Amino acid sequence: MAELTGLQKQYILHWGEMGTKWGINRTVAQIHALLYLSPKALPAEDIAETLSVARSNVSTSIRELETWGIVRAVHVLGDRREHYESMKDVWEMFRLVIEQRKRREIDPTREMLRRCLADLDPKEAGADYTRERLEAMAGFFEAVTELHDQMKRLPTGTVRKLLRMGTKMRKKAG
């Protein structure tokens, strides 16, 4: 791997910081940034060297990125090492990440809300108020889930179309 250009550094560092703000490990995000910018798949050792992190750290981080389905290992003729490459379709990439996060965080929250509503004892003081609040929150999460299910099935182009329809509706309403 060649040395990073100033530009690449800027992108990778920013992406790393960005990651931390959204609960994504800095190194994981940086590796993703590096692979995203790289025209060719890179072996773990090169990644470690380029980003100045331990080889083992790269291993763990790559595994995480693979779990999300946005990085995969490819093989290069005459090289026993795994080479890693990032998906390049940005929309698809974010869709995958969102899908994972929904599964890991949104779904459990929906379950928690359902459980709370089921457990709610109507005889308890303030039960009505609590139910109201819980139901409002649950409704929101159901809607988000519905929205997500649709995005999942729609091709990228249709999403953009919807986006434009939104613009029209806004103009009419305004």
Added chain:
Amino acid sequence: MAELTGLQKQYILHWGEMGTKWGINRTVAQIHALLYLSPKALPAEDIAETLSVARSNVSTSIRELETWGIVRAVHVLGDRREHYESMKDVWEMFRLVIEQRKRREIDPTREMLRRCLADLDPKEAGADYTRERLEAMAGFFEAVTELHDQMKRLPTGTVRKLLRMGTKMRKKAG
């Protein structure tokens, strides 16, 4: 403040964990959960006591929630202390949070991408490839921004309407 019911505890704890996964401080999220479930505004001291955190911690966290615009101080007759209450409209609440996060994290990323594209030296090796990648990413962020701008202007009801239109389009296509 009365003791928390098991249900409230469950909700508050989950919300706190949820927060950490999205880069939001656990206490901040817990306080928000508490206020969301509370039928009346609560003074900082009660919040501290109920959640077993330091008074100072509540102060800082409340400030953060106020910055987002989802919690505000209200006054109670005969009490010098500030009482805090959460917004109850869930959709509006998330809209505000998303708006803030966009401002804090998405906008700076757009700027970074623009700067990178501006700084990109065409004579540099691999400049074409880098430009392609940066532009793809920048395009995505522009689209997200556009989408956000629209959501911001649309009333909640219209968002739901769009949601249903998505369903129809999907059914036609399928």
Added chain:
DNA sequence: CCTTATATTCTGATATTACTGAAAGGATCG
């Protein structure tokens, strides 16, 4: 003004998370 009630800021301590380096585990080659 001085006193008291309340809120905020700051700093050191604590807890959490991330990371490294060493060691173990697998795979491929001769």
Added chain:
DNA sequence: CGATCCTTTCAGTAATATCAGAATATAAGG
């Protein structure tokens, strides 16, 4: 099979984020 190359796991260490409590500031009451 043994040697070599590569990857993963793990335990200890380092870095970061969070928090409690003291110190400070602000405001209201007398």
